[in-house]
Amino acid sequence: MNIFKQMFKSLYSPKDISLYRFHGIGKTILYVFLLTLLSVIPTVYYISAAVINGLDAAQTAVKEQFPKFTIENGKLEAQQVAPIIINHDDFAIIFDSTGKVNEDDLSNEDNAIAFLHNEIFFVAGGNIQSYPYSMFTFPITNSDLQKFLDTLDSVTGIILVIMAIFIYIFSVGMKFIEISIYALFGLLFKNMTGKNLQYRHLWRMAAYSVTLPTIFFTIMAALQTSVLNGFLINWFASLLVLFLAIKEVPKRKQN
Structure with missing residues (x-):
């Protein structure tokens, strides 16, 4: 069966998921890699857009809007009486050597870079x-920062590719751990329902059971919509689908 057809059926059919327990482990692992790839696309896209917009805004700000400054002895020194706040395509740049802006003031920003009195802050996706x-x-001045940003701009493509690969590898690892834990719960479910299943069968079924919540949260991420108690909803939905799939497995006939 085509892997995308399997993905579609896994969205609504516990009965089909129960049949996927007979698939080869290689095919199931490939499915997990593909599902994870789809799930990280919104994250990679929005982070990449934030990096590109932020770098462009930072270059413009340093050239045209920042006062002359020096970063030395762990402090930002500049001649200013009020913080400078620049908004550029959903990206904020804050420059404040006065100490009036602190970390709490950044909590409302989704994507930003803040040069504050003692620290530099990066905000991406609210983190x-x-x-x-x-x-x-060593001391850092306007010209030093401008040269650094120009150098960074020339290798942005490489940085974004490395970042995307890192996010994908990390997400794949977390997905495998998640599926393995669900399969452990599957051992409890199969005892409750009296089904003749081994861990390897449950792991395959768990891999397909995560499809519905994974696709749902991927869509929410693409729409940049947060889901209240998303972690709990993800686990509940995955375990529920796995439980329903286990129930679809026929019981071994008694002689």
Whole structure:
């Protein structure tokens, strides 16, 4: 059966999922790789767009809108009386040597870079990461930062490819761990229902049981819509589909 047809049937048919327990392990692993690839596309796209827009905005800001500054001895020093906030295509750039802006003020930003008094903050998809200026062992000025951004711009394509590969490999690893845990729950389900199944059968069935929640959350990610208690919904839906698939397995006939 075509792998995309299997994916479609796995969205609604526990009976078909129960039959997939006879598939070869190689085919099932290939299915997991494909399903994971589809699931990371929105994440990779939006992160890539944020990086490109952010880099373009940062280059423009450093050239035209930042005051002269120096990063030295772990601090950002500049002649300014108020923070500079620049919004560019859903990406925010904040420059504040006065100490008026802090990490809490960044909680409302989805994608941003903030040069604050003691640290630089990166915000991607609402996740905040900070790096203290003390990690720099040499002074940094406007021209130094501009040269760095120009160099970064020339290798952006390579960086994005490496980033996408890293995200995909990490996601594949997490998906395999997730499926393996579901298969352990499957051992409990098969005892409850009295079905003659081994762990290898349950692992294959679990791999297809994650299709519905994975596709659902992929669509939500593409629409940039957050789902309340998404983690719990994902686990509940996957285990429910697996349980229904196990119930579809016929019981061994008694002699």
